[in-house]
Amino acid sequence: MSNDDLFRQLKFRDPARARALAEALRHNMDAIGREVSVMHVCGSHEQAIARFGLRAVLPPGLELIMGPGCPVCVTDGPEVDEAVALAMQGVRVCTYGDMLRLPGTARSLADAQADGGKVEVVYSISQAVELAQAHPEEQVVFLASGFETTAVATAAVALASPPPNFSILSVHKYVPAAMEIVAASKETHIEGYVAAGHAAIITGWAIFEPFAARTGAPVVVAGFEPLDILAALVKLTELIREGRPEVANVYPRCVTKEGNLPAQRSLWRAFRTVTGRWRGIADVPGGNLELVPELAALDARKRFRIDTAGVRDAAAEEEAKGCICGRIMLGLATPEHCALFGTTCVPESPVGACMVSSEGQCRIWHTYGGVPDLRKVG
Ligand code: SF4
Ligand code: SF4
Numbered sequence: 001m002s003n004d005d006l007f008r009q010l011k012f013r014d015p016a017r018a019r020a021l022a023e024a025l026r027h028n029m030d031a032i033g034r035e036v037s038v039m040h041v042c043g044s045h046e047q048a049i050a051r052f053g054l055r056a057v058l059p060p061g062l063e064l065i066m067g068p069g070c071p072v073c074v075t076d077g078p079e080v081d082e083a084v085a086l087a088m089q090g091v092r093v094c095t096y097g098d099m100l101r102l103p104g105t106a107r108s109l110a111d112a113q114a115d116g117g118k119v120e121v122v123y124s125i126s127q128a129v130e131l132a133q134a135h136p137e138e139q140v141v142f143l144a145s146g147f148e149t150t151a152v153a154t155a156a157v158a159l160a161s162p163p164p165n166f167s168i169l170s171v172h173k174y175v176p177a178a179m180e181i182v183a184a185s186k187e188t189h190i191e192g193y194v195a196a197g198h199a200a201i202i203t204g205w206a207i208f209e210p211f212a213a214r215t216g217a218p219v220v221v222a223g224f225e226p227l228d229i230l231a232a233l234v235k236l237t238e239l240i241r242e243g244r245p246e247v248a249n250v251y252p253r254c255v256t257k258e259g260n261l262p263a264q265r266s267l268w269r270a271f272r273t274v275t276g277r278w279r280g281i282a283d284v285p286g287g288n289l290e291l292v293p294e295l296a297a298l299d300a301r302k303r304f305r306i307d308t309a310g311v312r313d314a315a316a317e318e319e320a321k322g323c324i325c326g327r328i329m330l331g332l333a334t335p336e337h338c339a340l341f342g343t344t345c346v347p348e349s350p351v352g353a354c355m356v357s358s359e360g361q362c363r364i365w366h367t368y369g370g371v372p373d374l375r376k377v378g
Pocket of ligand 1: 041042043044045069070071146147149196197198199359
């Protein structure tokens with residue numbers, strides 16, 4: 001059976017198929033005959049890899065590294081400071097639960113809440129809109145985090161004339177821009193990328209073609225079942241072996257070449273890309289999503305004078321405390337390289353962003369026993 005037949009016939013947790021894919025992977029690595037590092041850029045991929053112990057079946061010489069794959073982790077401290085400042089000046093700030101404990105330069109939104117700031121955890125932006133409708137006398141700001149996938153939901157609300165006391169503080173990030181940063185880094189030697197299936201449902205897989213052509217690194221779009229990820233690695237090593245910097249899609253049950261065109265239209269009617277800082281990484285050209293000027297009335301940064309002077313403490317940023325989140329997100333280190341991992345830094349009292357979110361690599365590794373790369377145990 002050819003590899004393409006295997007990809008088409010995926011039954012998601014079938015051990016025989018997993019063995020066949022692991023064998024195909026070994027075969028590709030034997031043919032390549034040297035060490036290869038590849039990167040995936042999605043927290044949900046890392047969760048599946050850690051949960052199913054997938055690194056244990058990778059052939060020697062194949063490094064599977066997690067890149068900047070968690071939208072919470074890459075939200076920068078000064079962006080949190082803006083939300084904290086708004087909450088402390090009497091605005092009701094609504095956001096997703098995993099943003100609550102994300103450190104700002106000095107304080108998190110949870111700290112602001114404890115200090116009397118108005119902070120509300122919501123499950124969706126629609127719930128924040130409902131709060132604004134229920135409290136017309138208050139200003140309600142939704143701290144909008146996440147990659148292009150969640151930005152689509154924000155765009156839909158922004159374009160649907162929300163109530164006048166509602167606005168958006170966008171810290172949305174755009175993944176393809178961060179892949180450019182990783183590829184441009186002189187320290188990383190990533191030869192191929194596994195791209196997030198969720199995001200590609202919206203953007204389509206063709207969006208990665210210019211990147212693959214420019215960087216010479218193939219990209220494979222994958223789903224989130226263990227066999228999806230193994231299939232992606234087989235395809236990726238096949239493309240590396242053959243020196244073909246192309247884009248492949250092993251998630252055809254959900255992802256098409258052009259993606260969800262109506263969702264893309266609303267995304268780009270509501271947002272434009274601007275340069276923005278990703279925590280611990282760099283200023284990423286085109287890496288942030290900002291509301292377009294036509295929606296300025298909805299933009300919390302335009303509506304309010306956000307004064308972060310009282311809540312900001314640049315000297316206290318977590319890098320100064322030994323956190324190596326930035327290196328982890330660039331694929332230059334793993335959590336076990338951090339002296340604070342599992343000791344000073346645990347999910348109950350995270351030092352850095354990677355331990356906060358369920359999609360952060362430190363948090364995932366901690367949840368699954370500390371060293372989910374079972375090849376390194378014993
Ligand atoms: S938002 Fe979706 S695509 Fe992005 S890292 Fe999280 S799970 Fe992956
Ligand atoms: S273990 Fe904690 S301090 Fe270390 S890199 Fe991860 S989040 Fe940062």
